[in-house]
Each structure stands twice: as structure tokens, then as C-alpha cells.
Amino acid sequence: MHFFRKTNIDFIGKRRIWYYVSTFVTMAGIVWALFRGIEYGIDFAGGTEVQLQFQKNVGIEEVRASLDKAAIRGAEVKYYGKDESGVLIRVREGAQGAQAGSEATKKVMDAVASGFQSNKAELMQEQHIGPKIGAELRQKAFLAVFFTCIVILIYLTFRFRFVYGMGAVIAIVHDVLVAFAFAVICNGLVPWLNLEMNSTLLAAFLTIVGFSVNDTVIIFDRIREDQRKYKGQTLKEIMNRAINETLPRTIITSGTVFLTLLVLFIWGGEVLRGFAFTMLIGVITGTYSSIFVASAIAYDWLERDTKKTSRVTVGGRKQSASKNVPATA
């Protein structure tokens, strides 16, 4: 079996299309997401969260009513899990009736117990995050994404050239933004899809970064190799060739990772579902960006540089003004 054997698509030539598509999707996604509002999980927002499993299905309003009776106001209640017997109750920090986490849990449990005499609730999970810790985690999340990009930029500059590093980083940022947008937009569209921003989702974003770069690096390696082999060809021809040559591998690898993530999505349970969904999106955009975006950006950047000067000095070696710019520094 062979997929994608001997393709000859002009990726670089058609790059304007990809630029438009990418920009459009990213912008539209971000706008829509901001419009919809980002829902922060408890670890970023602070507060108390209690996950209960009732024996029988319950109504959200009933649960809220039982909480109101115990003077716990402003609690969010939503379904969690496969059906309507699992409930997630959230009390934000500073909301009415909220106190130190442990007491809040007890209050919630008591309220529910008295409100639902015949339908016992079991405590599955409980989390309480004070406001300080919430703020710390948010800060750490941002730093994590930032540092990952820096580290990758440095590594790629080292292994290839700065422009390739930039191409890769732009592709990564694009991937994270799109995945982020999708997560926000799709959050809660279906009851069993819980995509609030929490630590697990952050882990998904960082992993997407890792994967996207992985794909991109494979293509860059090929470009570098082909440049040595096919000295006569233009940069555009070489890049196209490289991408076409690695296409089977890129698709298959992304395919296998996609399949494993699909398994996680279906069988992994509540906690991992959001993670799996985000990563599924990330794998798709990651593959897309590696193929269509990363090299194209590097190409444009390099072309702009060569047009500017008649002689290009690359890594100490003088070159005549040709488009054969080596990839290695």
C-alpha cells in the first residue's frame, strides 16, 4: 500500500492561497472565540468545584434550588459525564456563601443531601483553588507557552537558520491560536464536551507545539538534504520537491497520532476528552501548517533578503546573487 506516491503539488507557488486561508481561519476563530467568551477552569479562575454523581438523573434547576436554600448563590451547575446524573457544581471565589474550599464542599454536600433525600450523591471529585494560586497558574501557563517558543526558535536557528526558526514559530503560533479558538467555540456545544481553559488543556497546547515542530523539522531536514543534492534548482523547486517527498510520511504519522488521539477521545473518559479534542484539532492544523505555511514563510523571507542585496553573505561564505540559499548556517 502506498499513499501519496509521487505527488507533485506546487506548495510554494500557491502559497498566497494558504496565507489567506490561514489568516482568515485564525482571525475568524479568535473573534468568534472572544465573542463567545473564554471559560476558565477552576485552576485558573480560583474557586471551588465539586463533581457529584447521583444515582438517578437530576434537573439542573433542582440542584440550583437546593444550593440556594443553603445560601450558596451564584453557583454554576452543569451536567458532567455521559448523562444527566453527573453534575458539576462550581462556586467562584468571592461569590455569595463561598468560603475556604473545604467548608464550601461540605456546605454543598449538605445542601444537596437535604435537597435530594431519595437520590444519593457521591462525591467523585473536588477541587478548591484560592485566588493566589489561580493567578500563579495563569502566569505560569503564559510563561510556559512563551518559553517553549523561545526554546524552539533557538534550537532551530542552531540546526538550520534563523528564518526557518521564525517560519516554524509562526506556524506554531498559528496552530495554538486555531486550537485555542476551536476549544473556546466548541466548549459546551454538546453536553459531554467540556473545553474550559485549565491545566490539562494547557498541556494539550504545549504538546501541539511539540508535534507541529516535529512535522516542520522533518520537512526542513529534507529541504536541507535536497539543496545539497540538487544544486542546480531554484529554492522554490527544491522546497516543493522536499515537501512532496515527505508528504507520505507526514500524512501517515499525523494519521497514526490522529488515530491514537481518537481512541483517547472515545475511550479516555471525561477528564481526557477535552485534552483529546484539542489535540485532534492541533494535529490537523499542525500538519497543515507544517506543509503549507512554515516553509512558505521561510521562502518569502529568504527571497526578500536575496532581492535586497546582490551579494548574500551566509554564515561567513560569500555567495553570488542566486536563489540557491543553503539552509544551514
Add this chain to the structure above:
Amino acid sequence: MKKNRAKIIIILLCIAGAVYALYPTYKSQQLKSEVDRFGTSTQDSLKKIKWDNDNGQDLKDANAKAIKLGLDLRGGIYVTMEVDVLKFIDEQALQKDDLFQQVMDATAKDEATSENPIVPMFVQHFKEIAKPKGKSLANYFYFNEAGAGDDGSIQAALQKGVDEAVDRAIEIIRNRVDQFGLTEPTIQKEGSRRIIIELPGVGDPTQVHQLLQGTAQLEFRTLKDPDIAKRVIDHIDQHLSGDTTLAKLEKLDSAKVDSSKAKSTTTASVADSTQKDSTAKPTTAATPEDSAHVADSIAEIGMSQEQKYAHFAKTHPFTAILMKGASRQSNDIYVTDADRTIIKSILNRPDVKRIYADEMSIMFSRPLPTGKNENVYQVYFLNSQPELTGKAIVQATTDVDQQTGKPEVSMQMDDDGTRVWRRITHANINKQVAIVLDSVIYSAPKVLGEIPSGNSQITGIGDMNEANLLKIVLKAGALPAPVKIIQESVVGPSLGADSISKGLASVIWSLIVVVLFMGFYYVTGGVVADLAVMINLLFTAAVLATFGATLTLPGMAGLVLTVGIAVDANVLIYERIREELSLGKSLKLAMDDGYRRAFAPIFDGHLTAFFSGVILYAFGTGTVQGFAVTLMIGVAASLFTAIIITRVVFDLIMERNPELIKFG
């Protein structure tokens, strides 16, 4: 084969090592399911005691080396606590007027938003608000150690108090958690005023809050008279062995206690009325000892030492366990952790409690290290009521004795305490008084003489660390450490078990999916790659077990992802090989070139994946770190399995049946 011989040996050794590393995990699962069979009836309790005796150590060892499950898989509680510095300052203040309140309010606002140390902020606000009105810190605080009472030394004393408060809190919590008898609780200091506590297996948060936030109980108790202690223990023995005859015999002569029982481990000169020998009882039993001796001698004819001991253990189950720890040199009893658990479980049974609880308390010391990496606990028999509580203590300090150069602890008591202490010391000269914190004995010094002044010195302490510990303990009773919970995560046991099964299902299904695909697409190559992936998972699990890393639910996601990445390496190699083959190269050459050329992209790709794992680990919280760890280990291992192992396997096949090798 020859050139690969070394590699093959190394690979096989690694696999063997991995299996060896994972064996404890398997064993602990097995043993756990055995334990779960025991119910709560008396019969089962005794059976469990026996089982613990035989297998307790094995279970402990296996648990120590098995794969650690994270809280989200095991169920349990993860708590971050912080010393409430403001509350501490508040409690230290001698008077709290309006000015003081203003300073506190200003500091409270700062505390909510800033990470900076609070004592300096407090002093800063004090200077701004109260100083201009003519007040100084000495108006509000008094510390023994602060000497001159100037602002600088008072601030230093406050800071010192805060630092000590954290240590106190940790010791109190550690003490209490230890009593819970949990498997591997973790208590760690983070930064200058935070404590991180992990309590696996605890499902009820309210229990834990009591544990973590209640005031520490410090007590002074006198030791029980050894004879009376022994009698109570005998009663427990009788009850446990279902022996009623001895009770009757005892009643005949209740004052007499066979004190030789307690010391002998080899001669069981005890009353024996097990089934067979009841007929051998003499009809003229004048004293318990007489009948005991006769009955025993008859029973013991032909018994070896071990048998005698087993015989003894049967009729005196409780004493037998205690005797295991009897010291030859003194009257002290030291037991291992496993035995301590057994003893505690016996003592907690309501039927047993009825026998001893009114008369005495049986408590343990804190863990005492032996030379051999194990801890023992000294067993104490105390009066059931405390003579004095920690409220009586006003101050405790460590000192070095001028003459002997040895560390000692000085403690001062308040007026009431001084009176009571005088009485106690007067009545217990040359006897021991136990210092008990939350039912754990930290020290049991001998009273050398009456102490009328309320100032005592505790000597005979091993080293300065011990002295510090004792000081912390004494202060804990007097001055609790105000700590608050700032973060708390509870995972109920059923969610934990559910997560494990879901996680395992995902790993298995993803493996199946990938295996099938690779098999179809790359034929032989696919099968070899599948083998490599499975060995990869084996290695990852083994590394987790060996380094005591924790497996969390995201960690299992990491395993699933590793499966995807590991195959990637092989996909790269095989696509390359296919290319080389289509160029017309021979199989051998194509494979050589394929492996060679694919190495660079594989390495780059894996390295970047590894980097994102490192950053995730650095910035993430507990469960996310679990993901990062499995990802990093899996990626690193796949370099070995995907490249080297597959190559070796191919070489082996090449030698025998080269025609089998196809890449689709």
C-alpha cells in the same frame, strides 16, 4: 549475527531488567486482592493478623517498588497549605488597639495580592501608620529573645516565629498523618511558608480537615505500672484466643500475675487450655501457675523451641506480637512498622477496646531509625488520663549543657502548670513521664527530682536535631501554628478506579489500532515496528517503577501519545527505505541508507517533543507533570527501540529468511 551479538545481549538484558522492575507492581496487585478478601468478623480479623505476619513485609516491599499511581488514579487528597502569617502576628500581639487594626488591615490588603514576605510589609505599614503617632513595636510585642526590644530585634523575632510556625505545622501534620497509617503520605515544605500534602487513598475530605487544621494536643502522661500493664495485656490475649478458662483461673487468684510470662520468648510456661489438653488439667489447681506448669509440661513434651513459641503465640496472640520487639537489655519494647499496624488494628477493635481503654492507653513513639533503613517504634503503656496538658507550657528552648556539652531542652510552665508539675514530679521520682503530642510519644524522660519552679530541663537527648524536634513539639502544644488551606484537590476512590480502567483501555486500544495499521501498511516492517512499540511501552513503565515516578491519568495519555510518536520514527525509516528501493538499490543497501538518512529528522523531531515535555514539567502542576514525565521517557526510549531494536531484528531476519522482509 556476530556484529550484533553485543547489541542482542544488551537488548535482552534491558528487557529482562524491565520485567524485573515491573514484577513488584504485579506482586502488589496480587497481594492487595488477597487482602481485600478479609472481612471484618472476628475470625477474619485473626486471619488477617496471621496474613499480615506472613505477608505484611512482602506487601510493603512490593508497594515500595511498584509503579506509583497519582492521586487522580488512586483517589486521595492533595492539599497546599500556607501559614497564616497575619493570624500569627495577631496572636502574638499583646494588645490590639485601633492603630494596630489599621496596620493589620493595610497589610491584609497587600497580602492578598503580593507574594512578598509579610513580616517586612507589616513592619513597613507599622512605620507608616503607627510610628508617627508615637508607638513602637515594643508597645505591642514582647519576645524573650528580643532583648533590647528595639524594632529591629522584634521584627527578627517575629520572622523567626513565622519560620518556626511552618516547621511546627509540618511536624504536627506529619505526626497526625503518620497515625492514619496511610501508604506513602507526602508532606513537603514549599518556599518559605507553604506546605504541600498528598494523602493517597483518603476519600473523605472532612476527615482530612480535622487532621490538618485542628489544634495540636500536647499531654504529659505517667507510665502505667508494669504489672498492671501486663495483666491488661493478658486479658486481651485471652479474649483474642477465645480462652475463657484462663480467665476463670485468674479470677480465683486475681492478684497473682505470672510475671515470668512477659520476658520469655523461648519457654512458654503459660496456662494452656487448648482442646486436647483440657482433660490433662489437674483437679486441684491451687494457683494459676501450678496448673499452668503442669498443663504446659504435658503439652510441651516433644515440642521444639519454634513450636513452643508458636504454641505461645496461639494462646497469647497479642503478647506474642509485643514480644517480637522486646529488648534484651531493658524493659523496652520496640516494634516494626508492620507490627505497629497490626497492634493498632487489634487495639482499635471495639471488643478489645472495652478491655483496656479505661485502664490504660497504649501508644507508640515517633519513628526511630535503626541502622538498617527501617524504623521502629517504642511501645508505651500509659495511664489513660493525662496529668497535664500543653496549655501549661509557656516557653521551650534548646540549650547546650555547660558541663557535659550535650543538648538539652528547657521548658517553662505557667502558674497552674507549675503546681501540678510539682505534684507529679514529687510522686514519680525515678519514674518516667511521657511527653505526648497527638497520641505520639516524643520523649519519656525520667523524673530525677521534684520540680517546684516550673522550669525543667530535659536531658539525655541524642543530638541537636532531636532537641529541636522536642522543642517544636513542646511549643506546638502551647502555640499552634495557624495554617490555612489555599488549594485542595480531592479525587474520590470510584473516580480513581474508573480513571484507571479508562486509561488502560485507551492505551490498549491505541496500541491495537496502530499495530493493525502498521502491519497492513508496512507488512514485515510494520510487524517489527509493532514489536518495538510494545517494548517501548514496557521500558517506559519500567522506568516509572524504578525511579518512583508517578503515573497519572494525563500520564496515561502520554503513553498513548508515545505510541503515536514511536511509530513515527519507524515511518520515517520505512518511507526512506521505500524511496531507496524504488531507486533500484538492493535491499541491504536500501535499509542501510534508509536508517542512516532517517536518523537526523528522527532525532530532531524527538528532541523537540522532549523539549516541550521539559517545559511542561517545569511549569505544570502535579497531574500535568505526570504527562510530561511519561512523554519524555517514552520519547527517549523510542530512540532506542525504534532504531536499534528494529535494526537488530531485521539483521536477524536477513540472515535466515531475507525474502520475508517487505516494506509494502
